[in-house]
Amino acid sequence: MLKITNLKKSFRSPDGGRMPILDVPQFNVAAAEQMVIVGRSGCGKSTLLHLIAGIGRPDSGDINVNGLNISRLSEEGRDRFRAEVMGYVFQTFNLLQAFTAFENVVLGMSFSKGRVDRDRAKELLKRVGLSHRLDAYPRTMSVGEQQRVAVARALANRPKLLLADEPTANVDPANQQSIVDLIRETCQEEEIALVMVTHAMEVAEQFQRVEPLEKLNLVAQARKAHA
Amino acid sequence: MSIFQIAWRSVRQRALASGLTSFSMGLGVLLVTAVLLVHGMVSKSFTDIKDLGYNMIAGAKGGKLQLVLNTTFYLSEPVENIPYTFYQEFLTKAEQEKELALMAPEKRGDLKDGTYAKNTEFAIPVCLGDYYQNYRVVGTLPKFFEDFKAGNGTDPRYTFREGRNFKAWDEEHGYYEAVVGYVVAKQTGLKIGDKIAASHGGDPNDVHTDSPFTIVGILDPSGTPNDRAVFINMEGFYLMSGHAKVEENEKVGAEIGGAAVKRRQPLPIKQREVTAVLVRTSDPFSPIIIKNRVNEGNVAQIVMPVMEITSLFELIVTPIQTLLLVITVLICIVSGISILVSIYNSMNDRKREIAVMRALGARRTTVMGIVLTESIILSVGGGILGWMGAHILLACASPTIEAQTGVQIGLFDTAPLPRRLEVIVPAAIIENDWIGPFFSLELLIVPSLILLAVLVGFLPAYTAYRTDVAEALSSSP
Numbered sequence A: 001m002l003k004i005t006n007l008k009k010s011f012r013s014p015d016g017g018r019m020p021i022l023d024v025p026q027f028n029v030a031a032a033e034q035m036v037i038v039g040r041s042g043c044g045k046s047t048l049l050h051l052i053a054g055i056g057r058p059d060s061g062d063i064n065v066n067g068l069n070i071s072r073l074s075e076e077g078r079d080r081f082r083a084e085v086m087g088y089v090f091q092t093f094n095l096l097q098a099f100t101a102f103e104n105v106v107l108g109m110s111f112s113k114g115r116v117d118r119d120r121a122k123e124l125l126k127r128v129g130l131s132h133r134l135d136a137y138p139r140t141m142s143v144g145e146q147q148r149v150a151v152a153r154a155l156a157n158r159p160k161l162l163l164a165d166e167p168t169a170n171v172d173p174a175n176q177q178s179i180v181d182l183i184r185e186t187c188q189e190e191e192i193a194l195v196m197v198t199h200a201m202e203v204a205e206q207f208q209r210v211e212p213l214e215k216l217n218l219v220a221q222a223r224k225a226h227a
Numbered sequence B: 001m002s003i004f005q006i007a008w009r010s011v012r013q014r015a016l017a018s019g020l021t022s023f024s025m026g027l028g029v030l031l032v033t034a035v036l037l038v039h040g041m042v043s044k045s046f047t048d049i050k051d052l053g054y055n056m057i058a059g060a061k062g063g064k065l066q067l068v069l070n071t072t073f074y075l076s077e078p079v080e081n082i083p084y085t086f087y088q089e090f091l092t093k094a095e096q097e098k099e100l101a102l103m104a105p106e107k108r109g110d111l112k113d114g115t116y117a118k119n120t121e122f123a124i125p126v127c128l129g130d131y132y133q134n135y136r137v138v139g140t141l142p143k144f145f146e147d148f149k150a151g152n153g154t155d156p157r158y159t160f161r162e163g164r165n166f167k168a169w170d171e172e173h174g175y176y177e178a179v180v181g182y183v184v185a186k187q188t189g190l191k192i193g194d195k196i197a198a199s200h201g202g203d204p205n206d207v208h209t210d211s212p213f214t215i216v217g218i219l220d221p222s223g224t225p226n227d228r229a230v231f232i233n234m235e236g237f238y239l240m241s242g243h244a245k246v247e248e249n250e251k252v253g254a255e256i257g258g259a260a261v262k263r264r265q266p267l268p269i270k271q272r273e274v275t276a277v278l279v280r281t282s283d284p285f286s287p288i289i290i291k292n293r294v295n296e297g298n299v300a301q302i303v304m305p306v307m308e309i310t311s312l313f314e315l316i317v318t319p320i321q322t323l324l325l326v327i328t329v330l331i332c333i334v335s336g337i338s339i340l341v342s343i344y345n346s347m348n349d350r351k352r353e354i355a356v357m358r359a360l361g362a363r364r365t366t367v368m369g370i371v372l373t374e375s376i377i378l379s380v381g382g383g384i385l386g387w388m389g390a391h392i393l394l395a396c397a398s399p400t401i402e403a404q405t406g407v408q409i410g411l412f413d414t415a416p417l418p419r420r421l422e423v424i425v426p427a428a429i430i431e432n433d434w435i436g437p438f439f440s441l442e443l444l445i446v447p448s449l450i451l452l453a454v455l456v457g458f459l460p461a462y463t464a465y466r467t468d469v470a471e472a473l474s475s476s477p
Helices: A045-053 A075-084 A101-110 A118-127 A143-155 A173-189 A218-226 B003-013 B015-047 B064-072 B084-088 B093-099 B182-188 B234-239 B286-296 B305-359 B364-405 B441-465 B469-474
Strands: A002-012 A018-029 A034-038 A060-065 A086-089 A161-165 A193-198 A209-212 B056-059 B120-132 B135-140 B160-163 B177-180 B213-219 B229-233 B276-281 B301-303
Touching: A002 A045, A018 A045, A018 A218, A034 A173, A045 A060, A045 A086, A045 A161, A045 A193, A045 B469, A075 A086, A075 B305, A086 A143, A101 A118, A101 A143, A101 B003, A118 A143, A143 A161, A143 A173, A161 A173, A173 A193, B003 B015, B003 B364, B015 B305, B015 B364, B015 B441, B056 B064, B056 B286, B064 B120, B064 B276, B064 B301, B064 B305, B084 B120, B120 B234, B135 B234, B177 B182, B182 B213, B229 B234, B276 B286, B286 B301, B301 B305, B305 B364, B305 B441, B305 B469, B364 B441
Parallel strands: A034 A193, A034 A209, A086 A161, A161 A193, B135 B229, B177 B213
Antiparallel strands: A002 A018, A002 A060, B056 B276, B056 B301, B120 B135, B120 B276, B160 B213, B177 B229
């Protein structure tokens, strides 16, 4: 499903030079596989997810998702890829405040080529336990409810790959487990590959495959050695 | 969800800011529409003088424009008079005999075909200088309401709402019958049978109480200055004190006959004057022939009302309108800039929202389209409200405008096309009651607002287009 080869990414440093952040020689995820990436803050976890999502461009290397080399795609191609192949759950939910829960899920479908499936949007919200909150605006919802809406939105377009960037970081402990369960169960039911980034070990321990980014990323290894 | 729905939600989310920016645009459009509409209707009432039914005015030498304004629009100071005999130059012998039938033959002298009679379809004399309240009194002949025809060439141009035309002589009222325009009747409450006395030159201390006229007819509204005039029989006008040209050894108004109303002898030809003669020529070349011959002499001058009014508009009114229009368009542009500022200021707060949409698969052009659509909603939404506001406002103010200027503006009246464009669009379309209003300058308002919205929305839209998704998502919410 996901195959990363020789992926490199650097950012411009304040002195004008380049500061390497990622150097991942090899990283694969199988179809419908669920795995978690752990690592310290600032080690490049979110950058890796952005590159996989096509939000940023790598300096070099290939990212193949579902047979599509997204690092070679045009901006428009990557937009289409995000709309049709991939789902994204953000750490801070990122629901649009002007839209109801139902509309936030529908909005996730609006940018893909397919028709907007309003029944699926309702079905997803029912699955995440919010069938009674369809018309609620984000500001009136608890953080747990907001993250559930965010999960439903990420799944709206039947993605092949779901990226979850610390989805439990802003959720209270009571809701943490239910969010993880919800994501994992839904991905399992719909045979969606899941790459979750977290620094919460109690979450990571529930996954069979746990990859520390320091192990995948040569830049992080070099920094560790240097320190 | 469509781009429009997403943009509309964004507008609604910032309801107060959106409302205020739209309101400012609405005010700008209200002013533009009001200027276009008022000027359009006023200029139309001036320039639609083809409907007046005559193409030449003969009057005293002097200011051409003053003659037209005075005679056609009953504006400006009264002009000097010309001899009645000059009016006779436009009549055949038979017409003169008919018009002077009440006059003793020795008083009217030898009649013969007038010099310009063969070039004239009809000629109507008018005598001005008196007022009833603030309204002009026009001394004329009954043919004023008979010879002028409507656009189809057969129906009379002026019709009566009540009563009838005044007569040259009536057994009951003698020479003293009057017809009042629609606005005069409406504003003064005059009705059939009422008696009115004109004042000389508008002087309230110089009222012709000795010669009251009885109202026998009230005109239908015609949309012309005649709505605001009082028409009296010219023979009665002559017999009012001070209206006869003083001649030696002439006794004015000797009584003849012995009926219930004693008929007075009409004023002799020598003592008669007219302020102007409204002439419709029999062919397109006659105006030039007549104009050249008359203007060479020193008795009178010929002016073409269309030419004079066109020059007036081109020299004075159009530049003023252009200035007003430029000012109001500038107001709209300033309102447009306020839309730019409003949306642009919101862009910083909305970077994350835009980044989320991009992360969900929205293209750069889609988010750009959303912002442009927002700009269009604010601009066109406010503009349409302003446009409707202008029409409602002017419709409410219509009675006052009509009373002050004689111009009628209805709720569904639209600003007419400039005369130059009317040449391109067939008259049959413009004059059609259903299609005509759509051929209006106001048609340009919505496309102009969309263009303005796209121009002012471009900067914030481009900012949305250029949003760095990764950076916006990484920043704190």
